[in-house]
Amino acid sequence: MTKPAITFPLLFTLVITFINISRSASNVFNVVSFGAKPEGVTDSTAAFLKAWQGACGSAASATVVVPKGTFLLKAITFGGPCKSKITFQVSGTVVAPADYRAFGNSGYWILFNKVSKMSLVGGTFDARANGFWSCRKSGQNCPPGVRSISFNSAKDVIISGVKSMNSQVTHMTLNGCNNVVVRNVRLVAPGNSPNTDGFHVQFSTGVTFTGSTVQTGDDCVAIGPGTRNFLITKLACGPGHGVSIGSLAKDLKEDGVENVTVSSSVFTGTQNGVRIKSWARPSTGFVRNVFFQNLIMKNVQNPIIIDQNYCPSHQGCPTERSGVKISGVTYKNIQGTSATQQAMKLVCSKSNPCTGIILQDIKLTYNKGAPATSYCFNAAGKSLGVIQPTSCLNR
Template sequence: MASNKLIFFLVLFTISIASSASTTSSTTANKLSSFNVVKFGAKADGKTDSTGAFLKAWAAACNSLSPPRLYVPRGTYLIKRLELRGPCKSTSRTTVQIDGTLVAPSDYHQLGNSGNLLLFVKISGLSVIGGTIDARGAAYWGCTRNCPPGARSITFNSVRNLVVSGLMLINSQVSHMVISGCTNAVVSRVKIIAPDQSPNTDGIHIQTSTGVTIKDSVIRTGDDCISIGPGTKKLLIQGISCGPGHGISIGSLARDVKEEGVEDVTVKNVSFSGSDNGLRIKSWARPSNGYVRGVTYHDITMNNVKNPIIIDQRYCPEGRGCPNQSSGIKISQVTYRNIRGTSATPVAVNFQCSATNPCIGIRLQNVKLGYSNSGAKSSCVHAHGTSSGVVAPASCF
């Protein structure tokens, strides 16, 4: 019996040591997977250039075999052009957690012609969580001569399985967020703020990307809340508050003769307030092999919006390169369902389509838009479709 008891206690002791060793090893692994930019020399004073420290921390994180986390603690960090490039070695998701604020230089010339403040490239499995990016764009907006191209606040190029959550973007020089060449992206709970007269400050721009979802966010800018460029497919936009700004725009398209199309876009549960446009499709009046098809807008609220529903295929700013031409963009199968609210102008529904490529398959279902006490109007040029349910203003098809 004594011998059996001794064996029993030896077994328990061995298990306890193994468990302790495993816990210690796990804790060590977790520590090794977190890379705090401060430990690599970043200064949270908002004055010291921390770009080099961020790059060192990213290099260490991206080379980690365990799940890496780049961590930005509370405080304000000055960064210049910051390119965080993959692929990374870990087969797990790479996380960038920002508890602090990233700021651009007060002198926009220090960014040169980089075009980006923070750029992520060729990463598979990336999460960007929390934080604020203040691009200090006001000085750039006032530039009138020899201006650099302007820096986007955050850009994702060729990123797969992207998650962006809880991020705030303030006063970008140009577009606040760009998603380009990406596959499977979810952007949620972001807040984007810039003055209503700030030029070219799109909230989120998507192009050549598939499987993007943008949801539960507030966007107030001087340009499009969300702009949708060529090559965008399987896009879902929902739960967005937009305004001021230029609305949610597909386009401008037909910048190039050879251009990828836009298809399978759903916009739902979105509210527009005081914006220049609501739901807009826009193309240059010039040749292109591009197209827009399979677009559904539903359950939308408009509050004092200048152009609640608009298709504009006559876009030709300053008459450069497009006078007396027709847009080659083919627009088809676009549905507007359960659209409610008020227009700030008499024409609430305005379809100005191409003479050579008329809009076809446009559907209005339960659309009710009012204007002042006189009622709103609709206008159709080269547009063909159907209406059902209560449609006001009356369909012009």
């Protein structure tokens, strides 16, 4: 039987396919190929950095691969800008040095700086912070602590399927970022771990945080100055301190927070539900156009709270008045149970009262049987629908 001849179109297709396969393979940078050891003991920092540099310098889309296994990583910066899109795909576990002093005063563990069109996908990141927490609790002279995963001056970023465990301080931070989607992440630390915020964002625009679970010792989500167009949805928060805008008014000249929505989320056993917090001192900051809606509170100590008299130890607040102006805040369809009788507390600034507060369809009950109560100070707005506890707003 005569073998069929290879026609030119078929030959051309085979050649193009081979080139594409070769190009694709050449754009995969496996950290093991650069010397990383998946046994959790050998320092793999240099290998990770080499893999990143290869991907960052690639003219075509590239992938950094962290395969199954455990990899020890010290403080590292993955710097940009890079030539093309990068996917950082983690299948294994990345662990920090067991000795918390190894970080010194760096302030970060894993930092992505000035990257764009990048995805961080999967993996577990364990900062192993038990020793650091013990130091903090003992009152010793300890380092300031490091954030586990940080993005500085990044844009067009996707963070998906990541698990961060046992952070020294904040699990995940965005600073000066634009157009970031964070989805299906788990941020986990014990409820008694000090200052372990889950997700912190500041000076950033166009951030979505969705479908995630945060169990930690401080704020599940902390929203700092300069945050705009931030959506939080489908969050499971607890233990922790809830979702907080602030603390604001740390500085006199401070950027504001606006266009924030927290929706379709559940708070379980948290210190707060949704909170706006500012220092009782002068500031140019503001909070406006905020929507807290479709939320469930389960045994939450302060389900709805504004605190503009924040001043630990009564130090650093010479005027005892917050300059932060809060306006246009809506609380809609918030239901559940309060662990304290005062389920709603809106304490606003003496010099800048809250305006445009809307309460709509609120049903919060005190879980010990007595009627829940509300308290307002310098807070004005309107109430719509059924409000329980009774609204205390000034009209």
